[in-house]
Amino acid sequence: MKKILYTLIFLNTLFLAAQKLERVEPPFWWSGMQRNSLQLMLYGDDIAGYTPEMEGIAVSNVRKTENPNYLFVTIDTKGVAGGEYTLRLKKGKRQVAEYTYEFREREEGSALRKGFDSSDVMYLIMPDRFANGNPDNDSAPGLAEKADRSKQGGRHGGDIQGIIDHIDYIHELGATTIWSTPLLEDNDPEYSYHTYAQSDVYRIDPRYGTNEDYRRLVDALHEKGMKLVMDYVTNHWGAEHWMIRDLPTYDWIHQFPGYANSNYRMETQYDPNASEIDRRYCVDGWFTSTMPDLNQSNPLVLDYLVQNAIWWIEYAGLDGFRVDTYSYNDKEAIAQWTRAITDEYPYFNIVGEVWLHDQAQIAYWQKDSKIGALQDFNSYLPAVMDFTLHDALGTVFDEDEATWDQGMVKVYGNFVNDFLYPDTDNLLVFAENHDTHRFNHIYDGDASKYKMAMAILATVRGIPQLYYGSEIGMAGNKDKGDGDIRRDFPGGWEGDEQNAFTEAGRTERQKTYFDYTSKVFRWRKDTPVIHKGRTKHYLPENNVYVYFRYDDTATVMVVVNNSAESREIDGKRFAESTGGFTSGKEVVSGKTMALDTIAIPAKTAWILELE
Incomplete structure (x- = not known):
């Protein structure tokens, strides 16, 4: 008879656990995070009537709201090692639900991604x-x-x-x-x-x-x-x-x-x-x-x-x-x-x-x-x-x-x-x-x-x-x-x-x-x-916009002719950016072009790696 009674109590506890704790969020966490506390959201029917405890981890705050189906439980996570911890809900001394909460180990270098x-x-x-x-x-x-x-x-x-x-x-x-x-x-x-x-x-x-x-x-x-x-x-x-x-x-x-x-x-x-x-x-x-x-x-x-x-x-x-x-x-x-x-x-x-x-x-x-x-x-x-x-x-x-x-x-x-x-x-x-x-x-x-x-x-x-x-x-x-x-x-x-x-x-x-x-x-x-170079651009003339991306090792010249006809550009205007360069290789076509005079077709953009 005692064995049957204990079995019924055990099954009743499992039923209550399933009934009373429907969600825990976040569902798990990680050890070694910079944040030293974690707010757990617990959800279940009338869950606010219970007291949360966590084995091996201090509960620093419990917040109840006007909705009795929620508990917001703050736990201290500083120094918590990876592993499983038992979260329990109690009514007085009686345990009505439990949840195995996992702290995982972070991947190496995670914080510095x-x-x-x-x-x-x-x-x-x-x-x-x-x-x-x-x-x-x-x-x-x-x-x-x-x-x-x-x-x-x-x-x-x-x-x-x-x-x-x-x-x-x-x-x-x-x-x-x-x-x-x-x-x-x-x-x-x-x-x-x-x-x-x-x-x-x-x-x-x-x-x-x-x-x-x-x-x-x-x-x-x-x-x-x-x-x-x-x-x-x-x-x-x-x-x-x-x-x-x-x-x-x-x-x-x-x-x-x-x-x-x-x-x-x-x-x-x-x-x-x-x-x-x-x-x-x-x-x-x-x-x-x-x-x-x-x-x-x-x-x-x-x-x-x-x-x-x-x-x-x-x-x-x-x-x-x-x-x-x-x-x-x-x-x-x-x-x-x-x-x-x-x-x-x-x-x-x-x-x-x-x-x-x-x-x-x-x-x-x-x-x-x-x-x-x-x-x-x-x-x-x-x-x-x-x-x-x-x-x-x-x-x-x-x-x-x-x-x-x-x-x-x-x-x-x-x-x-x-x-x-x-x-x-x-x-x-x-x-x-x-x-x-x-x-x-x-x-x-x-x-x-x-x-x-x-x-x-x-x-x-x-x-x-x-x-x-x-x-x-x-x-x-x-x-x-x-x-x-x-x-x-x-x-x-x-x-x-x-x-x-x-x-x-x-x-x-x-x-x-x-x-x-x-x-x-x-x-x-x-x-x-x-990716990281500086920019120098020149006022558009005749609907042609010219700008440069440059650093200490490379210079790229971009010419965008947005007009409906071809344009001829005097390269001398850009001398402060072209410096000692005499030509540029166009990225898409692979053609090399002189910089003294640039003739660019209508509705065309050229990307020139200066040489």
Whole structure:
């Protein structure tokens, strides 16, 4: 009888354990981290009525909220060795649940990992539209939206395996780093493919693969000397996130009460004349009704986001973050988040999406900005996106006739304002991304204009970013919907009529685009003067822009003729940059050209290595 009774008690304890402790996040951690404490989020029915203990580790704080299904337990981790530790929940002396918490050993050199920098070329992928490497995971049990490639805004089935399968293609293109739009679970009933409305931030969406698949992607890239940047979202989660469905605290998200949309006026973050209500609706307003706005000024939320970011860096071996809607976050809180990441990983790089159209306003958000310092603000954000260059590239190549403010003077003027930035090498430069018109749509598939843009991106200061498919001439009109600028890459799906991942599968037009892109960016990869060299440029004349990248060992001359006719340039004007050089070898054609007089065809860019 006693044996039966003890068995029943044991089974009852197991039942309670399963019932009372549904989630622990982070699910495990690492020994030897710089942070000496860890905030564990415990979740389960009425869990707040229990007392947490951890075998061999001190519990320094227990925070209960108005929702009894949560406990936030802070433990001291200084000196904690790798191994397993038992976390127990007790009611008086009775144990009602336990969890085996693991501290793993860090990989050697983890803290000093080197992020992406100006020697890199970033390739932006939307995984659902790139390649379907595993058709078996196109739909997943428990997730609402099923695959339907016929829908522009539906799930098409691209996945992590599809990226792994085509790393060689990306490498051949000259890219060294992949920026993938988010891969974490998004359980929205429709339009979930973009994955910016996440429903579980510790889980790769099963329609993309598994957490282990994500690690395999990083490992495969590292084997090729390449890097992976995670698209991290701090500003909002999706309405279907399990914590949004059962909020830990009322102020976990911004409420008005309930929903109010952002006014998207990021300038209210630094405008000295801004009204408080305008600032609030920018920062606290929701990006859309399906993306509740996270309250980073709540310390529980901020710690959760910091630890989640560090967890993914350590778990997957990441090389950088691109942070979505960076300037919509509470600026002081997001600065704390950013500093916490870079304190843990001092050489890790983070680029923030700061979608503004004025260099001073963009520069405000870069680490150690003198503009930000005027308001005693430092974002600690190493890199920002050069949206003003993007704006110029999106109009300038249709401006055949130069005027005071039209033509190549727009590009020249962008670099005139480089004095505003603390670190011009840490600017992401691009002609398009997943939220804009495709470059080849703007210019109606004119390859000569595409080549001029790529020549500029490949040679100016900063970190160039390419958008998947444009290197084979893909176009897309945002006015027709986001799906049109996020088309499937031809050859990424079994049964596609054409496979543009292979040379043999490309049309002649696609070869024109790919061959030029590959040529200039593979050259760039092996040309240090472009990575860290200085810049000297000359006022455009007759819509021709000339600039030099140079250091103590090499000089590169770039000539961009944006006019509709050929131009003859007197090389004497550039004597202070050409010095003792007499000729230059053009990177793409391989031809050697004299520098005294340069005759360049219409709508052409030349990259000359001076000799």
